[in-house]
Amino acid sequence: MSTSPTSTPTMQALVLASHHGALTPTWLPRPQPDAGQVLVRIHASGVNPLDTKIRAGAAEHAQQPLPAILGMDLAGVVEEVGHGVSRFQVGDEVYGFTGGIGGLQGSLAQYAAVDARLIACKPANVTMREAAALPLVFITAWEGLVDRAKVGSGHKVLVHGGAGGVGHVAVQLARARGADVFATGTAAQAAYIRSIGATPIDYETTSVEAYVNAFTEGKGFDIVYDTVGGPVLDASFLAVRRYSGHVVTSLGWGTHKLAPLSFRGATFSGVFTLLPILTGQFREHHGEIMEQATALAEAGQLKPLLDPTTFTLDTADKAHALLADGCARGKVVVSVLA
Structure with missing residues (x-):
């Protein structure tokens, strides 16, 4: 990228002008924090599957008008504090799910003015890249x-x-809260799933009935968290414990028959993590959840799995391609500040 053409406060950002288009390096005015906001110098931007769907015009629920700066998760340092903000001060290292949808500026930029309710102080024992990998998936898991x-x-x-973005965090969160955790994955993912404290289940070779019988004596699991959707949600209704069991999904977009769930007398919930960003309501709860993430990470109970490839703003297109192609080996992060 070139250097700034003027002395006016500006920043470099990647702008998506049209669906399926390029992430174009662009000089823009540096934002200023309004009341209730802080200005963050962004060090790292987390990439999520939803980013690639927005780019492809396949995410109507995210409501991101173009042109736009994508990127929902960030980690960085507070540069300025807006009126009425008392939780943060200049120099604080922070992270959170702060934009990239709902018309809000995303994190593929050098700076962002963000709602202070959405962020928390970054764990002292994780890097900026690791911190940027956590917000959306941890909030969804929580x-x-x-x-x-x-x-x-x-x-x-x-x-x-259990080895996916939300899944690997959900495993660690459930373990930290004292649960006995089991997680589906491939045979190749079994070692990693075991390393974060769960019993791996090879979904390619083991039927729902077989693992329910093997691990719950046929009674079913107390909680089933579906992070995959589609037929996996249907399988969840068959794996949950009778009467007291609860199925949760973060991808309940399809049409599903609830009869199997009803026959077991179990309950069901859906998670829509974007809602506070889109509506402006209950945003403080996202900040509270991120404070819990900080506590768990600093206690050694939470660590994200990162794809080893290093990306920058210059190569963010490749980060999107890696995720869209299904070739990522962990959470994909773009380093904004070298």
Whole structure:
């Protein structure tokens, strides 16, 4: 990228002008924090599957008008504090899910003015890249397991997609809250799933009936968290415990028959993590959840799995391509500040 053409406060950002278009390097005015906001110098931007869907025009629920700066997760340093903000001060290292949807500026830029309710102080023992990988997936895991299912000690929890973005965080969160955790994945993912404290289940070779019988004596799991959607959500209805069981999904977009769930007398919840960003309501809860993430990370109970490839603003297109192609080996992060 070139250097700034003027002395006016500006920033470099990647702008998506049209669906399926390029992420174009662009000079823009540096934002100023309004009341209730802080200006963050962005060090790292997390890339999520939803970013690639927005770019492809396949995410109507995200409501991001173009042209736009994408990127929902960020980690960085507070540069300025807007009126009425007392939780943060200049120099604080922070992270959160702060934009990239709902008309809000995303994190593929050098700076962003963000709602202070959405962020928390970054864990001292994780890097900026690791911090930028956590917000959206951790909030999604927390809302499902804690807010909806009230996970705790003594629960048997099944996480579908235990090595995925939300899944690997959900496993660690459930473990930290005292649950006995099981997670589906491929045979190649078994070692990693085991390393984060869950019993791996090879979904390609093991039927729902077989693993329910093997791990719950046929009774079913107390909590089933579906992070995959489609037929996996249908399978979740067959794997949950009768009467007291609870199924949660973060991808319940399809049409599903609820009869199998009803026949088991179990309950069901959906998670829509974007809602506070889109509506402006309950944003403080996202900040509260991120504070919980900080506590768990600093206690050694939460660590994101990162794809080893290093991307910058110059190569962010390749980061999107890696994720869209399904070739990522962990969370994909773009380093904004070298």
